[in-house]
Amino acid sequence: MSIRVGIVGISGFGGGEALRLIAGHPSFELVYAAGEGSAGSRLADRFPGIPPRLAGLVIQKWAPAALPPLDLLFASLPTGASAEGLARVAGSVKIVDIGGDHRYAEGWTYGLADVWPDEITGQTRIANPGCFPAATLTALAPLLADRLIEPGNIIIDAKTGISGAGRGGADSRFGYAESNENLLPYGLLKHTHMPEMARTIERLGGGSAAGLVFTPHLVPMTRGVLATIYCRGSATTDQCLDSARRFYAGRAFIRVTDKPPQTKWATGSNLAFVSYAADPARRLVIAMGVVDNLGKGAAGQAVQNANLICGLPETAGLEGAPVWP
Amino acid sequence: MSIRVGIVGISGFGGGEALRLIAGHPSFELVYAAGEGSAGSRLADRFPGIPPRLAGLVIQKWAPAALPPLDLLFASLPTGASAEGLARVAGSVKIVDIGGDHRYAEGWTYGLADVWPDEITGQTRIANPGCFPAATLTALAPLLADRLIEPGNIIIDAKTGISGAGRGGADSRFGYAESNENLLPYGLLKHTHMPEMARTIERLGGGSAAGLVFTPHLVPMTRGVLATIYCRGSATTDQCLDSARRFYAGRAFIRVTDKPPQTKWATGSNLAFVSYAADPARRLVIAMGVVDNLGKGAAGQAVQNANLICGLPETAGLEGAPVWP
Amino acid sequence: MSIRVGIVGISGFGGGEALRLIAGHPSFELVYAAGEGSAGSRLADRFPGIPPRLAGLVIQKWAPAALPPLDLLFASLPTGASAEGLARVAGSVKIVDIGGDHRYAEGWTYGLADVWPDEITGQTRIANPGCFPAATLTALAPLLADRLIEPGNIIIDAKTGISGAGRGGADSRFGYAESNENLLPYGLLKHTHMPEMARTIERLGGGSAAGLVFTPHLVPMTRGVLATIYCRGSATTDQCLDSARRFYAGRAFIRVTDKPPQTKWATGSNLAFVSYAADPARRLVIAMGVVDNLGKGAAGQAVQNANLICGLPETAGLEGAPVWP
Amino acid sequence: MSIRVGIVGISGFGGGEALRLIAGHPSFELVYAAGEGSAGSRLADRFPGIPPRLAGLVIQKWAPAALPPLDLLFASLPTGASAEGLARVAGSVKIVDIGGDHRYAEGWTYGLADVWPDEITGQTRIANPGCFPAATLTALAPLLADRLIEPGNIIIDAKTGISGAGRGGADSRFGYAESNENLLPYGLLKHTHMPEMARTIERLGGGSAAGLVFTPHLVPMTRGVLATIYCRGSATTDQCLDSARRFYAGRAFIRVTDKPPQTKWATGSNLAFVSYAADPARRLVIAMGVVDNLGKGAAGQAVQNANLICGLPETAGLEGAPVWP
Missing domain, CATH: 3.40.50.720 (NAD(P)-binding Rossmann-like Domain)
Structure with a gap:
């Protein structure tokens, strides 16, 4: 049917x-x-x-x-x-x-x-x-659910290909000659994706996300989002990976990898890749999430x-x- | 099964x-x-x-x-x-x-x-x-079969993305920094794809392809082949388009277009796009074929x-x- | 002063x-x-x-x-x-x-x-x-002056980076996402640069350029023009190179090379690179010219x-x- | 002489x-x-x-x-x-x-x-x-010298074009087809540029940089480095900009900008661009530095x-x- x-x-x-x-x-x-x-x-x-x-x-x-x-x-x-x-x-x-x-x-x-x-x-x-939330929240969800990181102390440094920003005819910033070989941060301290990320972090993590920092960047490529996320917590890299593997067990579209994920792994698909690197001595957890901004x-x-x-x-x-x- | x-x-x-x-x-x-x-x-x-x-x-x-x-x-x-x-x-x-x-x-x-x-x-x-022949021969086949162009007088100016040439580790010519923003002809008058194109043109066109000229170019993109082919013949643009539409009637993977084809139309697919522009007064037929070099x-x-x-x-x-x- | x-x-x-x-x-x-x-x-x-x-x-x-x-x-x-x-x-x-x-x-x-x-x-x-004429005519001038090619039988297959076509805000065709990984011919049989090229070929070459064929292509790069030019003549590769070396002796901005020229050789400069490959048995001369479209x-x-x-x-x-x- | x-x-x-x-x-x-x-x-x-x-x-x-x-x-x-x-x-x-x-x-x-x-x-x-330190330290130096940020609490999220990583022939990771449309973090928690940055931060800032976090990323472009740096401090955006303007008064190669800097502003030059965005309510200072990795x-x-x-x-x-x- x-x-x-x-x-x-x-x-x-x-x-x-x-x-x-x-x-x-x-x-x-x-x-x-x-x-x-x-x-x-x-x-x-x-x-x-x-x-x-x-x-x-x-x-x-x-x-x-x-x-x-x-x-x-x-x-x-x-x-x-x-x-x-x-x-x-x-x-x-x-x-x-x-x-x-x-x-x-x-x-x-x-x-x-x-x-x-x-x-x-x-x-x-x-x-x-949104595309930034898709990459970010997929990477953070297991850590928040398992209380491995503090919801109030999260810095998201996110990077998107230009199809995530808009079409060429709309704005000369998205023109090929202007964008190629160019990398820039934008929308500092005020991007429209902030509220849905804060709301979701709070639902997942049991605490206020008022301290959330989010900096998007425009990267000279057509597709792809990478979120590199700096969190506070005492977990080890393996504990983070295990948390994600349990959280996403049986889920078809999530790949938990021990290597840093690359945007091109996801191109044209609905996959999300997540990985983690932690340094418990400094209470640092780096979470990474990759999606195709037009896919996942x-x-x-x-x-x-x-x-x-x-x-x-x-x-x-x-x-x-x-x-x- | x-x-x-x-x-x-x-x-x-x-x-x-x-x-x-x-x-x-x-x-x-x-x-x-x-x-x-x-x-x-x-x-x-x-x-x-x-x-x-x-x-x-x-x-x-x-x-x-x-x-x-x-x-x-x-x-x-x-x-x-x-x-x-x-x-x-x-x-x-x-x-x-x-x-x-x-x-x-x-x-x-x-x-x-x-x-x-x-x-x-x-x-x-x-x-x-090969990838160059796939783009070239798909565009030429109807014209040759219908005897609209001379098999002995064909100039192929072909362009390929870098995945058509080889992998980065093999040769610094294929490195990103070396290749990006760079466009070049190579293999002039002696490319390995010449013989299969000449043989096929002869099979299709009823005459010698001894005059075949083929110049490949490396273009800073990952995928895609475009062949721009200069032929001799008195057909009009419409006659060429009609020839191709008849030749490929019912064929699933060929698209005959009246606009010049673009490599990105084919990315990730098995499609081939062909189009034509002719000036009978000068006995000129330009045939164009586009494929994804890794697809078709x-x-x-x-x-x-x-x-x-x-x-x-x-x-x-x-x-x-x-x-x- | x-x-x-x-x-x-x-x-x-x-x-x-x-x-x-x-x-x-x-x-x-x-x-x-x-x-x-x-x-x-x-x-x-x-x-x-x-x-x-x-x-x-x-x-x-x-x-x-x-x-x-x-x-x-x-x-x-x-x-x-x-x-x-x-x-x-x-x-x-x-x-x-x-x-x-x-x-x-x-x-x-x-x-x-x-x-x-x-x-x-x-x-x-x-x-x-214009940028296409700069690349084309620089490559052709010596051969025309020395009567090594026929002015009436010239096919120019030209390729330009996107800054040669226009700015992003003006047209979605020049947007990054639309243009990246895309290669296309355009303006077939009617580009605005045709008349100045025909006029100049006639001045240089002593005969009509009525047969001139010119096909521009848009290449996914910011700067650079390459003209690959198919001519009729009996000269050898060395004769063409010698012709150019004599013609441009003492000229500061022209480089005659025996390797096919690459657009990136010229980026940001006023240089033009010209080279040639000929097959006298087929009366074929391929002339190549490279410039930075915003430079030379x-x-x-x-x-x-x-x-x-x-x-x-x-x-x-x-x-x-x-x-x- | x-x-x-x-x-x-x-x-x-x-x-x-x-x-x-x-x-x-x-x-x-x-x-x-x-x-x-x-x-x-x-x-x-x-x-x-x-x-x-x-x-x-x-x-x-x-x-x-x-x-x-x-x-x-x-x-x-x-x-x-x-x-x-x-x-x-x-x-x-x-x-x-x-x-x-x-x-x-x-x-x-x-x-x-x-x-x-x-x-x-x-x-x-x-x-x-090094190229990452050049972008990072140029942006941080005024803030550290004026004690506007804590030297012990700095997170550097840095991005480089591929010429900063190496030549294509050396490694297939730097091949065009592999690198184009690809963005990735690498060398997490252990990059070779860490020690010189920590040493310099300590010299400039009057305190230990033991908490330094540095994550480099490879971006699909040839040249350019952007460091986005998350710091702790109570300064306003204007105080940071003023600090930098005073610190670099009369210096020929530093541009302090109130817009987020873009890598392409620096291409081919010895310039560095620095900018800042701060949220005193959260004790957050974001410093940004841009250089051409092969220039400055x-x-x-x-x-x-x-x-x-x-x-x-x-x-x-x-x-x-x-x-x-």
Whole structure:
């Protein structure tokens, strides 16, 4: 039985990756696609490699009132742009919101799928985590759950590829010539992903995350997020690795590694890689998390969440190994 | 029923991509992997994102005498390194040779799968085309078959990403710092891919290809091949496009486009994109072909060939849409 | 004695590179800078590494009537945007136009500085060659002058880094995520650089260039142009190299090499590298030219032209060796 | 009067950049070059853009006993390879050691040129700082000197382009295909640059640096180092910026910026950019330092040190503005 699926926001990178994953999903049938910048085009005009059965689907302008009958809707809109429209359709369709408007919002479940799958199953409105939170929280969750680190004393130095920041036409900062061979910190002390990380750390760790420090960096690569996280705690490296192995035992998408993880290990997949290095003598624990910002950091986790709320196997459509090199 | 599969040459990029495709293939079960540089490692040590069911497979040193019972063997060895070993096992296992040693060799079928699928079906030893020939010949085949261009007057200006040339440890020319922001022609007037292109052009085009000119270039990107091919003929652009659309009607992996093709359209897939621009007043036809050098240019076409010789659907394991951006 | 210099179009890449070269020039004093996108900013706000003595210069909106007294003006405006404004100031200031509006225009000298330096000396209005012509014509000039190739039978397959195409904010095609790992042909059979190349080939080669074919490609790198040029002629490789060595004897910025040239050899410099590979049996000559599209392909050659028309040593301010890697 | 200069280690990236800067230096005359991998070649064979006056210099195998009469020697050898040889020549020639063997060694002055220029003037043996220390210590020095941060509580999250790690032929980790689109931490809790940073922090800051944490990362770009440094202190952002502006008043190569610095601002130059963001309520100070790892992080600072010990203007040969984009 196929599930009728729509995507809103297909002009963006997150929406495009959702399209790729839905196109290869065994139970999803794409019947609706909307996008601001590409409305009126056929899918094949925007995505030349799309399978022929989807090539002729015409991209619509997003209009909640004109939504066809759907079982499931993926939304991937800029922050601030999704709340009103999704409110109008939320009663009639399951929604996974890849955008940022509903994280920890009333009536929505925060979809940190590898940590809280049971909370997600059976829900109808999922707010997908941001890309930085996906990398960071996946690495921290076991340590927080096992009380190996202090929730109030966490410094996140995060790095993202440029598809995590936006599209080239929007801003000359994302132009190739400007971005290539360039590395920079941005949004110091005030990034929009801070609140969802603090909230989640508090839920996981049993204490205030008021001391949280988060510094994102833009790295000259297309995809990938690495979070290098400096924590206080007395655990050894092995205790941290064991904690993560127990916490994620049987989970399909998490790889606990004893080598520092590399972003390219995850490219094109829904995998997250976590590792740890600790120095108990200095009460230092370094946690590291790697995801593809468009995979586990956006559309991959969104499909995982959709599988959970649709009663499908969690890994459906997500089994592809990463593309390397 | 699953088909028992082995890979020889898993340390190279072509072998690694074969592994990725085999891991996702519905009918192939990987039971053997051999590689010079990685013998003794578990697959997961070399490919951290490999599915857990394959993680523990130990990479062997390639030894024809010790080959376990297999139905199908993919070989991806450096030029000159495969002939002897494969000769010893060729009687007992179907082989797709991704390497260059058996192209147009006695007893081997040249596996240009989108052009001559019927010749491949039922064979047991397939010599997979090189990455430059895959891009070039796919673009030229319809024009040659329809006699729209002269086989004796073809100039191929080809460009490849660096994974098409070799691995970093082998040669400082392929180092990141040396290669990034660098573009160069190489192998002028004497590249190893010349003979298989000339032979195929002659088979397709009904005349000598003695005038063939081929200039490869190294481009600072990981994957992708573009061949820009200058031909003599009086056809219009539309006639060329029509020729290709007819020639490839119903073929799953070829996309005929009226816009110039881009290498990133094909990344991670087995697709080939072809397009044409012609100026009949000057008897000029420009043919363009794009492939992923590790996809249609190596492991993708190899799996397609394997499907054909194993009696499977041609697209099995190859349906994934390209990874973009 | 210092020469009072202005730049119009400092927001673009060509204007920015002109600024860098002028800042390091022993005889030029920058007293005026205008730019559409950056008017009102101090130079240091846009160019954080600019020497302190220039940091406070405020970028103006380009207004010909308000031009301060200058000896020399560099203009680097989009095609179509410079003609009117420059006409109003051309009587009172020497001009080097890096933009495309005055190439082979009435009253302007085409500034192919390494080929025709004597024509440029003493002039007041110089139209600087485009980046593709700079690479192409530098490689072809000796062969045409020595009648080693046919002017009517030339195919130019040219490749440029993305700074040669435009800035990121202008067009999502030039975005990092969209452009990285992507290679494409564009502007087939109709690029704006065609006429100046045809005109120059005819001047140099004694015959019609009506058969000229030119295909530009966009390569994922910031800087660099390579032209690979397919010509008809019976010369040997050595004859071509000798022709170029004689033609450019004593010229400071041309390097004739027997290895295929690489774009990174030229980065940040005003150098051009030319090489040749020929197969007399097939009457084939391949000429190759490499420049930095912002150096010899734009601002570097502009400063060279400015030196010539100001009576300065041709190499003033241009002695810096390329930046490698 | 020209100073006779030699370079040992010209095959490496640091030695190559020293060559570029020496070639453009008004008082240095290169008379000797030695390099393991390139001995026997002419300079022009390895550095095609080198000025003609240096093109014919033949690269030697490094042999201390055969060193010609020199005033000044730059050494850029792998760690462990320079001590013995330099000891044999140290009595007869001024030395700047770009390599790591003599930092804080007996008889050598640590050449943090922008911080302690007066200590360097008049010396004869200078140990040039590493690239990570150059970025880190330049950012920290003012805060430590003004006691705005605690020396015992510093976390350095540092990122380098791949030329800072090594050459491609040496290690497949530095290959283009392996490194492109890849970001990784490495050398956790044990990098070789730790001791010189701890020593310098203690000298500057009046207290133990035993708590120092340093995590380097490899970023897919050729050049550039960014250190993001998390410190404890109650200063405001403005107090930090003021501290740095006072500390570096009149220093030619340091730019204090109120925007987060970007690596590309420094490319090809000897500049360092420092900035700060503080949150006194949390006693948090984030210091940021950017250098070109081959400029201020290696050969640029080496030439600056050489200028100081030769009694030349500190900026001689180092005035070139950064290459952007």
